[in-house]
Amino acid sequence: MVKQESESANRPDNTAFTQQRLPAWQPILSAGIVIPGFVLIGLAFIGIGVALLVTSRSIQVLELDYTGDSNGSPCSSCSQSDIANCKCSLNFTLTTLFQGPVFFYYGLSNYFQNYRRYGASKDDNQLYGDLSSFTSPSSSCSPYNYDSSKKPIVPCGSIANSMFNDTFTLTRTVSGTTNNVTLDGKGIAWWTDYNIKYRNPSVTPLKNAFNGTVKPINWAKPAYELDASDRSNNGFVNQDFLVWMRRAALPNFRKLYRRIDASGDYQKGLPAGNYTIDITYNYPVRAFNGAKKIVFSNVSWMGGSNEFLGIAYLVIGSLCVVMSVVMLIVYAKFKFPDEE
């Protein structure tokens, strides 16, 4: 051994790696794999597509626009005036049971929560309950970091300032009597948002933490008074606030407003009947050609209604099957040359 080594000290190592002889799997697109593969994928996609479509079809969705563009619509008066807390109401009738659990969404159109500067206009430290950021909000919130009297705005920034502030109540008229449908606003925000990302400063009462700060310009009430009915649902962990702060990816979006509380008459959902939504109309959208709507929807294992997904799966699945047939024909006709 020693002799050999001294003989050829420069000889490269004879290993599979250095000689590029590593054992390797060398796949090839052979007909035996590709054509059955296409058939399988195609069939699987068709199967999934059918399942998705069927599921999606079973989901009930009810959309009600209340922007008030046209003069005849219920909220047209509110949409044209600047009165705060302008009231209007929408009526709708359910002919069949709206299967529960029913979710109550509000939707905005042509609204750019995904604009870069809009998205950046917040102070995460502040929202994490960092008191130093209360007194000096980050410059990313500009121009909504200080008010005209140089007082810090808490919560600062465009997102918080533009928080959606229409409120809704849902009533059902059964044989002349109207009774409120209980709406459940708990747990409509992301778990991580509520428990980790947003946090009130550990000051009691909460109000004191906000000393020396002002509420966002567009807000009617300061952050610590967002929900008068539930003291824990105030400050930065207010569910509606959290929902708003999770900005939408696309200009037309909907956000969860409430769940229909599944109790009493509404255990199975919304029974057939006449319903009225009383709207406190505060949020102006007509200036930028926006639209507002209310959406009721229930969900399946795959979430809400999603026709596109099912159709897309069906189309792709069928195309795969068609392709496999084409490939089979081509393969049969121009068989891969075995001989050169």
Place this chain on the structure above:
Amino acid sequence: MTHLVCCVSAEEERRVRANDREYNEKFQYASNCIMTSKYNIITFLPVNLFEQFQEVANTYFLFLLILQLIPQISSLSWFTTIVPLALVLSITAVKDATDDYFRHKSDNQVNNRQSQVLIRGSLQNEKWMNVRVGDIIKLENNQFVAADLLLLSSTEPHGLCYIETAELDGETNMKVRQSVSVTSELGDPNNLASFDGEVVCEPPNNKLDRFSGTLYWREKKYSLTNQNMLLRGCVLRNTEACYGLVIFAGPDTKLMQNSGRTKFKRTSIDRLMNTLVLWIFGFLVCMGMILAVGNAGWEKEVGSLFQSYLAWDTPVNNFLFSAFLSFWSYVIILNTVVPISLYVSVEVIRLGHSYFINWDQQMFCSQCNTAAEARTTTLNEELGQVEYIFSDKTGTLTQNIMTFNKCSINGQSYGDLTDPLETQLDFSLFNPLADPDFCFYDDKLLESVKVGDSCTHEFFRLLSLCHTVMSEEKSEGELVYKAQSPDEGALVTAARNFGFVFRSRTPGTITTTEMGRTVTYSLLAILDFNNIRKRMSVIVRNPEGRIRLYCKGADTVLLERLHPCNQEVMSITSDHLNEYAADGLRTLALAYRDLSEDEWEAWSESHRFADKATDCREDRLAAAYEEVEQNMMLLGATAIEDKLQEGVPETIAVLSLANIKIWVLTGDKQETAVNIGYSCKMLTDDMTEVFIISGHTVQSVRQELRRARERMIELSRGSGGGVGKQLHGSPLPPPLPLSNLMDNISGEFALVINGHSLAHALEADMEAEFVSTACACKAVICCRVTPLQKAQVVELIKKRKKAVTLAIGDGANDISMIKSAHIGVGISGQEGIQAVLASDYSFSQFRFLQRLLLVHGRWSYLRMCRFLCYFFYKNFAFTMVHFWFGFFCGFSAQTVYDQYFITLFNIVYTSLPVLAMGIFDQDVPDHRSLEYPKLYEPGQLNLLFNKREFFICIAQGIYTSVVLFFVPYAVLSNATQSNGVPLADYQTFAVTTATALVIVVSVQIVLDTGFWTVFNHVFVWGSLGSYFIIMFALHSQTLFRIFPNQFHFVGSAQSTLLQPVVWLTIALATAICIVPVLAFRFLKLDLKPQLSDTVRYTQLVRQKRRKPPEGRLGARGGSRRSGYAFAHQEGFGELITSGKNMRLSSLALASFASRHSSSWIDTLRRKKHTHTPPSTSGEKTTRLSET
């Protein structure tokens, strides 16, 4: 180097006074300290950074970084750019620092060499760096010359000294330098110390063969030429010691003046890549413009109305300004179409390929114990695109070892190998002086010597006498021959082994041992060799007093000068000669003539007269020689094998099957070159025609080229079916449409062109004709070309054919061609290492070239192309999503992905799988690419990565980006989680798109990878895994709690990836992206399979192509060629008879053989770029002897 330039421009003439440091210091000449390093510790960082930012790409990323620091524009955090940029800069800096460290080391080594300097009358040891201009230094035998010196005196008679200039100009023969006669008498140090001559000469320059100056001493002027100079880099040989005056030192020396920076070679892929990157920049600007216009429109139509919720920034007061900012913001986020990691990855891949070349055992030569070396790591993929190979002959195709193979004595041929198992003859018993390395197999010849056949004896006596070899006998019987040409050495060695041992010579005698008996002949005359005579003779008087002329030379000239009575022997010998030549052997005919005392006297008189003639001396001498070399008696002929390197014909055959054109450029004679052409199967007798261009004038060369073209067209038409037209015999129309016709030449032609004709052919007005003629030929041989012409031919093909060229050579005369070709390959062989130092790849056997090109080159090209295709695809798929999103986010330069994802996508999530593919991928195994040389063609045609392929990749990338954006858009916009929470929030969208992207590009690399080694598996699955691990880590609570301001995406990964809808979306997007690709590839494989697909597919099918026939020297019949074995130069005969090169203590010649080289010279030579036409030592010695 800048320092050097300023000196040159400032200095008009140089004045140096010997032994007067104060006087010389006035001029501030450069010291002898050389510095090839670029940095020191303090300047490293700024200088290196400055150099790095001269790279356009680096500057571009710096510019981006600056843009990102402007808050109004910054659409991405600064770290997305600085992390990769810092990575790239530091990797390069480390590499540069290492390189420079070694330069420092070699500089120090050279600067600290010792030399003996004459200071105040005594010799003192000084470091080289302390030697000054004007010093007198003493050099001893075998020492390197420390600076450019004026030779003052030497220990040899006449102030002669011998130098070897191999390190300087690559010529391996010794050269003679002589001091000016007045100084040569100075002799010892005491006299030299008082020498106060002043030299006025030209300023420093890089002309190695020229020097002009004047020595003023004792009121007299002596003119100085290059003959008086010893240049730095030379080695003193054969001379005990000499003294020289330092004229140029350090950076002013001719050696250093010649060491320009090496031209940085770039591959065509590199150039294409740069073009494409520029296009992409253009594309990027267009995208930015479109989006900026969009932004202007949006701000005007929507944004201005949306201000109640989103006020414009303070500096923004109108939509146009906003659009302007938006443009820059988009430039920032779309910059990932040209990721900085592209350049680093390309370098890493090339480095990997270089290591594979270094590691290849099949390119390791066990005899020389050298492995192949990729000296340049940036050219590998170009090895897969070579179309023209320019090869040197001697030492490259041949081993430059001549062996005495056969001979014909008095009509009897010896040396035919009848039985291949016949054992080698053992000479040692018969002859104690025999050279043990000599091989001969035919014992008939030995028998003939032993029985004392007079012809055989005379034959070997001739070989032992008629030559210019010098001998050296270190101890009794241990003879070393120093021959000027290897042929001659082989012949004298053969004579030695057959009992006629040349022992020693003096100017007037030759001493031999003939069959054990020492005989001293008196040497009356050497009728020296020259190219026109093609023969040499000696006239000797043997101890018995008989005068005889021995002549050896080319059969063509010698057979004409025989005595008529030789007719019979001549015809038999002539047949033998043809046989030998047909075997590719180099032949010489041998003859003698007895001279009577009177004849000798008469001739000697006329010779003396001719010798003394002042005008036309050469012609008169030639006439005198001619006079005596008549009526000779034929002794026989010798056949010397110019041994080809192993596997040369096979390699050439394989390479030509791969459609690579091979040109042999050699300094050898036409006959020799053609002979080698035949023996290495470049030329065959099956060839339609071999054209020989050897005209001496422009017109004749043009004429010959035209005739060759006409013949070609005529013949190829004839074979191509156009016979009918030809039969009617109308001559071809003279104005030949060159390009079209010449491209379609069928039939096998070869072109042999001589150096002097080539000089005309390379002129601007003829080069087009030359190229079109030569390129229509299957083989081209250029003989008697100078190094400069070699380079010109290469440049011509580079320019005219736009083809990738490879030059391969082993000698210093190949350096220029090695440097000008796209790829230079050096054979580390006999002729030193200059060629290797100038080369990009080196190995020790020509046959390794096929593996380098067909295996490594092909793979490198394939891998690089696949890598680039995938890389561009990947980045377009990644980046263009932002573009589509722009239309839905008010063109606000909102990124789709999390910024950490953007930072890590190219350097972590997707870098390693594609690197693994770029390093390890193989479509067919190595032995298949050698079996099917046609597999090499896609590289030559540049099919795998060109502008078309690039657009396909880009299109696929854009298609993928469309799918990746619009599928999640369509699915998520109305989707909700199963708990009713909408999925269309930005972070869910970002995570979905990013995950789909990573999965799609991973599936794509899975499809692209054809060779799954364990590394590919680890990297592909590892990268995919790392994506999820890193994403979960970045979205974790822990990190958020530490930096709540940095990690906005807390909880997104978990929340998103738990949704079945998200996974259905990803699966859908993946299917839409991949299914068409899969279908397309399958159909392409079936409908239009490439050769590589077929080979890959039919790997197990039996081997189809039969191998090229075995054996180096296949039988060729028919055509008569003279293989004429005289490789050496004239002039040595005169040197011998004059006795000038005779040494009493004959130590020197032995040392001539051992070649020295050392690292500093290596460093310099690497940078050196010199075209030195070969100056023949013979001419110089001739001139010398006249003075």
